[in-house]
Amino acid sequence: MQKNRSTDPKIAHPTNPDLLRIPTAREHCLIKGISPSLIEGLSETTAHELLGQSIIYNPFVSVGERIAESIMAVMEEIGIPIEPAESIDTPAPKLATRTRSYGVG
Helix, strand or coil, X not given: CCCCCCCCCCEECCCCCCXXXXXXXXXXXXXXXXXXXXXXXXXXXXXXXXXXXXXXXXHHHHHHHHHHHHHHHHHHHHCCCXXXXXXXXXXXXXXXXXCCCCCCC
């Protein structure tokens, strides 16, 4: 039995409106602003499962920035000194490449 995936977003065929497809895992990464290197070596199903549990990064960064601004404004208002923090704009470490062993060889 095959699932229709009726709730998943679909991409329309450029010339045939009757044809739809689900995005590839790579397209799913790009839609969410995630590096495709995160899913290298994973099956399409596993990659989609991983990406389905992820967030869209940029809006969450913006939310964090607004929260920090609000906290700093309150601190300033009540007279708590604000000291400069270390920069967190350093690149994240590259994730280790996942390898699989199937007990063969």
